Amino acid sequence: MAPKKGILERLDAGEVVIGDGGFVFALEKRGYVKAGPWTPEAAAEYPEAVRQLHREFLRAGSNVMQTFTFYASDDKLENRGNTQRFTGEQINEAACDLAREVADEGDALVAGGVSQTPSYLSCKSEEDVKAIFKKQIDVFVKKNVDFLIAEALGKPVSVIPSCIFEPFTRFVAADFNMFDYGSQPIVFVSFSFSIITIIIAVSFSPTDNKLRLQNHLHTFSPTALEPRILTRWEMQKYARDAYNAGIRYIGGCCGFEPYHIRAVSEELEPERGFLPAGSEKHGKWGTGLELHTKPWVRARARREYWEKLQPASGRPFCPSMSKPDSWGVTKGHADLMQQKEATSKEQLKVLFDKATQNV
Structure with missing residues (x-):
């Protein structure tokens, strides 16, 4: 069997690469992830659930299986009394194995998802924050993922998240002109509310850059997400608009289910040359x-x-x-200081009172 083409090879050849969707919210709805911590121990605790969701995205047309590793860092697993039975290393390794298993069932690549860390919000030292990232990246190197979704070294491409209109960006400024394109990154653009804004933002990107665009669907109330989720028909229109704007890597984030990805695959059938298996029971x-x-x-x-x-x-x-909600706080504020102990009733009362004042 010939080796699979890498992510840059596919984009250089003009192929459309379709990502997957949001595992955290999808598995919370299915009863495998706890809302609040949002940590991904299901990869080790309920591997069949994670494996099945990977397969649903593959069947919907995904070319990339992203590891279910968001918030799989030891500091997050310990955050605010989040008791769990697995280490970050155990979860990350299990997630990589599951993603690779399903990716090998089709023509899909494995992307290691590097997570943000509460240590940053708590103003831990640069060395402490880097150590958290390194523990996760060490697993991705060991498991030989195909590329990383984050800024990292040692892999063929750096994918740099840029959450426009978020309170702050995780790694770099939102200005595309500030990116170092020497390492051939794919730019990740994520928005909390509008897919229209994504298309507008592309006009500010260098024309020779390859873009990976994901629409970030969640709101400030992720357990009441349903009214904000895009319809499959809106996704088909977005896929066409994104393709016409020059975007060749299109995926989803929080709130994206396999049917969203199937809609992208169906709309781009002429460019890809085939329909996904998931369209067998579905009328375009x-x-x-x-x-x-x-x-x-x-x-x-x-x-x-x-x-x-x-x-x-x-x-x-x-x-x-x-x-x-508009709390007006960011890194270093007392409200964002993380702790291992569960939030006490007294602490919650202060938050409830403040929330009432903000209404």
Whole structure:
């Protein structure tokens, strides 16, 4: 069997590379991850659940299996009384093995996901923060992942996260012109609210750069995410707009399910030359509805209907806009100091009182 082409080889050849979606939120909805800590011990504790989600993304058309390693650092696993039975190393190794197993079932690569760390928010020393990152990267090197989603050395490409319109960026400034392109990075752009903004941001990127764009769907209330999730039809339109803007690596983040990735794969069928396996039971742009028993539903079996649809919740008294929490704090503020002990009732009361004042 010929070796798989690497990420840069695929992009250099003009291929469309499709990433996967959001494991943390998807597995929390399925009952395998605890909301709050959001730590990924399921990779070691419930490997079959993680393996199955990888397979669903592969079936939907993903070319990349990202390791389920977000927040798999020892400091985060210990954060605020988050009791767990696995070390960061155990979780990271299990996640790499699962991603590789499923990637080898198709033409997919493995991306090691380097996590942020609470040590940074708590203003630990530069050496302490680097040590946390190194422990995770050491596992990725040992497991020989194909590339990393983060700025790191020792792999063929550095993928630099840039969370535009977030309170602060994790690694570098949001200005594309500040990136060092000498190491052939793929720029990761993540937005909390708008896929439209992603397309606009591309205009500020050097034209010879290869882009990896992921739409970051979560809000400040991740356990009430559902009203904000994009429809599959919006994803098809986004995939086309992104491709036309020159983007060749398109994936998803928090809130993205396999059907979002399938929508991307289906829209870009002409460019890729094939449909994903997940389309066997699915009609592109709703054409499968032509088999429905009710005529008014069969009338929706066309692209024109879904392209013009304006989704709404339909619930009585539903607000048109949400009101995000605005605490106005960032690295170094007392509210962000991390601790190993569980949050006490007294600490929670202070937070509840402050939240009430911010309403």
